[in-house]
Amino acid sequence: MSTIISLPDQSTATLPKRSYLNSEYGLKSWLLTLDHKRIGILYLIVTLFFFCIGGTMAALIRLNLLTPGGELVAADTYNKLFSIHGIIMVFFFLVPIAPAVLGNFLIPLMIGAKDVAFPRLNLLSWYLFVTGGCFELYAIIWGGMDTGWTFTTPLSTHYVNTHVVSAALGIFVAGFSSILTGVNFIVTIHRLRAPGMTWFRMPLFIWSYYATSILFVLATPVIAITLVLIVLERVIGIGVFDPAKGGDPLLFQHLFWFYSHPAVYVMILPGMGVISEVVACFSRKRVFGYTAVAFSSVAIAVFSFFVWAHHMFIMGISNYSALVFSLMTMLVAVPSAIKIFNWSSTMYKGSITFDTPMLYSFSFIGLFTIGGMTGVMLASLGMDIHLTETYFVVAHFHYVMVGGMVSAVMAGLHFWWPKITGRMYPEPLGRLAAAILFIGFNLTFFPQFIVGYLGMPRRYHSYPPEFQVLNVLSTAGASVLAIGYLLPAVYLLWSMKYGKIAGANPWQAPGLEWQVQSPPLTENFPEPPVVDFEAYDFEWLANHTKSEVQTVG
Amino acid sequence: MDSQAIATLPEHGHAEHEHSPHLHHHFATEDQQREASNFGMWLFLLTEIMFFGGMFTAYLIYRNWYYPAFVAGSHWMKIWAGTLNTTVLICSSFTMAMAVYSAETRKRKALLRYLSLTLFLGFVFLGIKAYEWHNEWVEHHVPGLNFSINDFTHVDPRYPLDKPLAPDMAEKTQSYFSLYFLLTGVHALHMLVGVSILLFLIFNAWKGAYTTGHMTFIENFGLYWHFVDIIWIFLFPLLYLISRHQ
Amino acid sequence: MSEPTHHAHTVVHPKVYAAVFGALLLFTALTVFASSLELGVFNAVVALAIAVIKATLVVLFFMHIRYSSKLLKLTICSGVFMFLVLITMTLTDYISRAWGLW
Structure with a gap:
């Protein structure tokens, strides 16, 4: 049953006198803050900065591919462009954006805690992230790196003379920030839930962030040691991956993908959490099959450790092993599909409103489904041999990462923007931007499926002339996509000062974070809350609002 | 704002809240805080397992590929030094456990004594390790920096039972020594970190911290120290012992 | 709290520590002795088995896991499990x- 609640009149809402934003002023109060909400915003600023760098690189790549000859940049510059794009977008945007920004801001609020378990560690992890980012910026400014984001050996250890060492060290340091964030979240979720907040009363957002944190803790150390080995091999020439000294380059691939495949789920699981919240709120229904969605998050996290070698099917791993990994990879489709079906069932007979976060959720569900289904195609061994290292793969993971995760991040950012800033963004512009993003995204990446299937390899700076039409379409789409990113940047900044005042609960959502003022107090809850209702309990909210009206009236 | 509906609250440990200077504001009780940091420390140790896990995987694979080279390489390890170091580390784990016990029973002098002993044993371990590394440098067994396959292509009079390796297999002893230096090096780095924290702990304990009932920090450091001991418990047989005979 | 987090904090008696300490030294001697025997593949098996026993002793007693909550036991198991998955x-x-x- 869905419950219809008319949104309250927001015109009478006022900004609270005291909130985490105005409790202290000055740069120092931000740089030394232990408040999880402020740290979340610090992360937001830094990750968006890196997104601009990565996005600029993407724009240059697309411009260069406008013509078959690749007239804009030289071949080795092109290599640097896509390497920087990949490294920055993966390690410094997609991995931290959802966990560190939305997670830091929302996890304590959603479970009724005053802060994360280790606030100092939380601040330290931001500084580690910034330090890692500085290494990366150093590498970029002093000439870049051209290994691709995968640091493939022996290319990265023997054949390139670019800044591999500082790039690897940057990721190593930023990895510790991921680990500490993961540790912090797991302990927070286990130990700091408010009285009455049982595991199955938690919002699904928390479940998916819990699964993400497990991946952080168990997978990140493996890439840390792998990058240390790369650095040692470059600097003092130990031979763990060097065939000349008896090493095996494939071992590098195993260790690298042992992290990097779970990292792909780090980049999508938080997005799934956001979508669960948004879909429930704008359908005004409890998420269909709550337990199934909760456990599918954990299942995705567990499965992700058993599939990594599907990145290596054509690299000479054994056929028998490839068969196992192919099967395991297809199994990941099951929990992902459970989520998609459950969101669709949640919307079924819900009273849906088409606000901006919901539009982004629609685009998430559609685009992620396409990305996921092409993933199953790539998981089957025969298809993979045809499609690996073509633009088909590029399109596939951009459908998941950009179409999926970035849509989810935009949905989350719009959904919680009134909570973060206390002000609403302009709704018509929001809907327009969501539409532009959807159109621009499909125009950019759908042609890449076709051009990849036809055989255009990735990572090349020129291509045969018969692929030009599709590449021009893709570049045109990229420029639409750029507008889709710039527009929200402009109106969100504008709304920080001029947006309508939102009030505590502009969406009439039942989550704990919506029951406090926006922006929240530094200590989140004036008194520790006691939870006596399930997640997504719209009837509880309706009764609660009614009784409040009666008491006040 | 509207907290009255969700805040039908039993006053949760507020008495401690105002009295204990060690309780951070976002925890309700000292127990909750202690368990949270304990759990956090264990999660950190999980990441350490995976960190060493990558190196152990490499060791396992290369040992199977280049079995004769790994056997020949490990014959150059000094078993007496390894045994001594294992004993030293186990002793230091015991003194560390006793230090935590002294903090629990609030005995400052005993705490200081055991912490200093642990520190001393940590230095002894690092000393013996440094001596071994020095020997390996002298014997040209440091891959990348100072390596020669001479010892493996000829029979050394001290190890008359060894057969000389073919030159290309002798090259593969570099794999063994790379992993040896990597594993013992990263382990020693953890020891160094541990020793530095120990210095800090001793200073604080001397000022009287940890014996007033608040001992989370020393407890968690104990976990770290024991973990480093466990890593060595595995390194010792893998690097020194298992090929003694082949 | 919503799950039983409170466990009476056990103080382990030094006698237990001393016994574990003795056992660890004994096993060290045993593993060095075993390595001097000619056991073929079982040299490695015995050495690793002894190492696992020693590590378990340290985890259970020195690191207090025997007296800890199920959550911590589960945490350690998951770490070991993932390590085995990797290998x-x-x-x-x-x-x-x-x-x-x-």
Whole structure:
């Protein structure tokens, strides 16, 4: 049953006198803050900065591919462009954006805690992230790196003379920030839930962030040691991956993908959490099959450790092993599909409103489904041999990462923007931007499926002339996509000062974070809350609002 | 704002809240805080397992590929030094456990004594390790920096039972020594970190911290120290012992 | 709290520590002795088995896991499990490579 609640009149809402934003002023109060909400915003600023760098690189790549000859940049510059794009977008945007920004801001609020378990560690992890980012910026400014984001050996250890060492060290340091964030979240979720907040009363957002944190803790150390080995091999020439000294380059691939495949789920699981919240709120229904969605998050996290070698099917791993990994990879489709079906069932007979976060959720569900289904195609061994290292793969993971995760991040950012800033963004512009993003995204990446299937390899700076039409379409789409990113940047900044005042609960959502003022107090809850209702309990909210009206009236 | 509906609250440990200077504001009780940091420390140790896990995987694979080279390489390890170091580390784990016990029973002098002993044993371990590394440098067994396959292509009079390796297999002893230096090096780095924290702990304990009932920090450091001991418990047989005979 | 987090904090008696300490030294002597015997493949098996026993003793008693909550026990198990996944899944490739193509 869905419950219809008319949104309250927001015109009478006022900004609270005291909130985490105005409790202290000055740069120092931000740089030394232990408040999880402020740290979340610090992360937001830094990750968006890196997104601009990565996005600029993407724009240059697309411009260069406008013509078959690749007239804009030289071949080795092109290599640097896509390497920087990949490294920055993966390690410094997609991995931290959802966990560190939305997670830091929302996890304590959603479970009724005053802060994360280790606030100092939380601040330290931001500084580690910034330090890692500085290494990366150093590498970029002093000439870049051209290994691709995968640091493939022996290319990265023997054949390139670019800044591999500082790039690897940057990721190593930023990895510790991921680990500490993961540790912090797991302990927070286990130990700091408010009285009455049982595991199955938690919002699904928390479940998916819990699964993400497990991946952080168990997978990140493996890439840390792998990058240390790369650095040692470059600097003092130990031979763990060097065939000349008896090493095996494939071992590098195993260790690298042992992290990097779970990292792909780090980049999508938080997005799934956001979508669960948004879909429930704008359908005004409890998420269909709550337990199934909760456990599918954990299942995705567990499965992700058993599939990594599907990145290596054509690299000479054994056929028998490839068969196992192919099967395991297809199994990941099951929990992902459970989520998609459950969101669709949640919307079924819900009273849906088409606000901006919901539009982004629609685009998430559609685009992620396409990305996921092409993933199953790539998981089957025969298809993979045809499609690996073509633009088909590029399109596939951009459908998941950009179409999926970035849509989810935009949905989350719009959904919680009134909570973060206390002000609403302009709704018509929001809907327009969501539409532009959807159109621009499909125009950019759908042609890449076709051009990849036809055989255009990735990572090349020129291509045969018969692929030009599709590449021009893709570049045109990229420029639409750029507008889709710039527009929200402009109106969100504008709304920080001029947006309508939102009030505590502009969406009439039942989550704990919506029951406090926006922006929240530094200590989140004036008194520790006691939870006596399930997640997504719209009837509880309706009764609660009614009784409040009666008491006040 | 509207907290009255969700805040039908039993006053949760507020008495401690105002009295204990060690309780951070976002925890309700000292127990909750202690368990949270304990759990956090264990999660950190999980990441350490995976960190060493990558190196152990490499060791396992290369040992199977280049079995004769790994056997020949490990014959150059000094078993007496390894045994001594294992004993030293186990002793230091015991003194560390006793230090935590002294903090629990609030005995400052005993705490200081055991912490200093642990520190001393940590230095002894690092000393013996440094001596071994020095020997390996002298014997040209440091891959990348100072390596020669001479010892493996000829029979050394001290190890008359060894057969000389073919030159290309002798090259593969570099794999063994790379992993040896990597594993013992990263382990020693953890020891160094541990020793530095120990210095800090001793200073604080001397000022009287940890014996007033608040001992989370020393407890968690104990976990770290024991973990480093466990890593060595595995390194010792893998690097020194298992090929003694082949 | 919503789950039973409160466990009476056990103080382990020094006698237990001393006993574990003695056992660890004994096992160290044993493993060095075992390595001097000619056991073929079992040299490695025995050495690793003894190492696992020693590590378990340290975890259970020095690190207080015997007296800790189920959550911590589960945490350690998951760490060991993932470590084994890393090794075995990687080895599936290395072992079956020798079987050749179909």
